[in-house]
Amino acid sequence: MNRKQARILVFTLALMVLGASQALGQVIYDSTIKPLPGNLPSVGAEAFAFNEFGDGVTFAGTSRNLVSVTVTLSSFACQSGNWFSGNCVTTPGATFSIPLTFNIYNAGSPLPGSPIATRTQNISVPYRPSADNTNCTGADAGKWFDAASGLCFNGQAVNVTLDFSSLNVLLPNSVVYGVVYNTTHFGPAPIGEGAACVGSSAGCPYDALNIGLAPVVTVGTKPFFNTVYQNSPVAAEYCDNGLAGTGTFRLDSPTSACWAGLVPAARFLAANTPLTKDNCKNGGWQTVTTASGDPFSNQGQCIQYFNTGK
Numbered sequence: 001m002n003r004k005q006a007r008i009l010v011f012t013l014a015l016m017v018l019g020a021s022q023a024l025g026q027v028i029y030d031s032t033i034k035p036l037p038g039n040l041p042s043v044g045a046e047a048f049a050f051n052e053f054g055d056g057v058t059f060a061g062t063s064r065n066l067v068s069v070t071v072t073l074s075s076f077a078c079q080s081g082n083w084f085s086g087n088c089v090t091t092p093g094a095t096f097s098i099p100l101t102f103n104i105y106n107a108g109s110p111l112p113g114s115p116i117a118t119r120t121q122n123i124s125v126p127y128r129p130s131a132d133n134t135n136c137t138g139a140d141a142g143k144w145f146d147a148a149s150g151l152c153f154n155g156q157a158v159n160v161t162l163d164f165s166s167l168n169v170l171l172p173n174s175v176v177y178g179v180v181y182n183t184t185h186f187g188p189a190p191i192g193e194g195a196a197c198v199g200s201s202a203g204c205p206y207d208a209l210n211i212g213l214a215p216v217v218t219v220g221t222k223p224f225f226n227t228v229y230q231n232s233p234v235a236a237e238y239c240d241n242g243l244a245g246t247g248t249f250r251l252d253s254p255t256s257a258c259w260a261g262l263v264p265a266a267r268f269l270a271a272n273t274p275l276t277k278d279n280c281k282n283g284g285w286q287t288v289t290t291a292s293g294d295p296f297s298n299q300g301q302c303i304q305y306f307n308t309g310k
Contacts, residue, residue, distance in 0.1 A: 025067040025269040028059040028171075029220035032072050032159065032267045038146030039153040041262060042074035042210035046183035052231040052249045053211055054178035055264045056107060059171065060220045063270040066117070066169040069102055069162050071179055072212035072265035076155040077127050077205035083154045086142025090127040096205040097124050101180040102162050104169070109224065110244060110251040112176035117169040119162045125209060128156040157212055171270060176229055178249055179264070183207045186233075214265040226257035228264060277306040 033040070043053065079094055081087035101120040106113025129144035136143040136152035143152035182191050183206050184198065197204035227239070231249035235242025239253035252259065272279060280302035286295075296302040 025271045026061050026063040027219050027267060028061050028063055028270045029057045029217070029266070029268040031214045031217045031263045032070060032265045033214050035148075036072070036157050036159060038144075038149055038151055039074055039155045039157045040072060040212035040214060040265060042155065042212050044074075044076075044183075044208070044210035045181060045186045046207040047210070048232070049186055049234040049237050050230050050232040051186055051188060051247075052103070052178040052180045052229075053264065054103070054176065054229045054249075055266070056109070056112075056174070056176045056223050056229060056251070057217075057266075057268070058174040058221045058223055059268065059270070061270075063272050064171040064173075065271040066104075066164040066167070066171050067269045067271050068164055069119075069177075069269070070159050070267040071100075071102070071162070072214070073125065073158050073160055074155040074210040074212050075125050075128050075158055075205075076208035076210065077125070078130075078202045078208075079127050080200075080202050081131075082202060083128065083142065083208065086131060088128065088131045088142065088144070090130050092129070094127045095124040096127065097122055098181055098206050098209065099123075100160065100162070103178040103180060104171070105176045105178070106172060107174040107176055107223070109254075112178075112229065112249060116171070116175065117164065117167055119164055119167065121162050123160045125160070125205070126156065126158060127205065128154075155208075155210065171268075174223060177266065178229060178231075179211055181206065181209065183209075212265040213262040215261055215263065217263055220268075222263065224251060224254050226260040227252050227254040228259050228262075277303045280306065 076083045077096065078088035078090055080089045099120055100123050101118060103118045104116040106116060131142045132145035135145035140152035143154050145152055181187055182189050184191055184193060184204055195204055229249055230252050232238060233247045235246050239256040239258040244250065280299050285299045285302035
């Protein structure tokens with residue numbers, strides 16, 4: 001295990017999706033995990049000193065009218081106390097809000113191509129649950145308990161979905177994407193140390209927000225294996241120790257493979273143009289989904305969803 005992977009493993013809700021429209025869509029790229037686990041390995045803007053983080057992807061299928069993008073995040077934030085000090089306390093259901101930006105560029109290496117689209121959306125992120133001193137003890141002390149898996153975690157995985165349906169984005173077959181949000185010291189417009197939360201017992205929740213990393217791509221492909229795109233002003237955060245430059249959103253040293261087995265978790269949903277309920281017929285229901293990426297059980301359910309949105 002190399003230094004980058006070791007650091008990421010140290011940072012190892014409810015599903016939050018926008019209300020589905022009546023649009024149908026196809027999942028054309030997916031590296032998210034279903035069902036969503038309690039947490040994933042992750043990297044955060046504050047902890048890993050980046051201003052933008054993403055990947056290069058190639059889409060499956062033929063649908064290219066972008067409907068939505070889902071990103072898996074990992075929340076280590078507590079309402080009081082901290083995940084790293086073992087005294088996290090959170091009121092069940094409590095959330096914090098943060099603007100999240102998703103940028104899409106034409107494919108390019110080592111730099112992405114020209115911008116295609118950008119979407120900034122205020123998202124509500126859950127604070128991770130309180131420390132469970134009954135089920136999480138010993139080496140797991142201070143973590144929260146995930147009853148579904150019987151495991152204890154420091155952070156909590158959450159899916160957030162950004163709606164692109166009104167932007168009329170027609171995707172090419174391959175793109176580079178980047179996720180952006182501001183923290184105390186990083187992002188395009190760092191919030192700074194003057195925020196009230198800096199002096200609180202829990203610190204600022206956005207500083208404890210990470211981007212989840214999955215092990216594999218299940219729909220579509222990655223043109224550059226074992227690497228990511230990132231923009232960091234800190235040379236040591238790059239696999240090549242900044243040899244190819246810092247402060248630029250670029251491919252992170254594809255020859256070093258230091259991101260092996262770690263894929264930013266994202267899902268792209270796109271629609272055909274035009275799209276009607278006829279797309280449900282002749283087996284089409286097996287290849288289209290709801291606007292939030294859920295599959296259909298049969299043709300009738302697909303047609304009903306198109307007619308009613310349910």
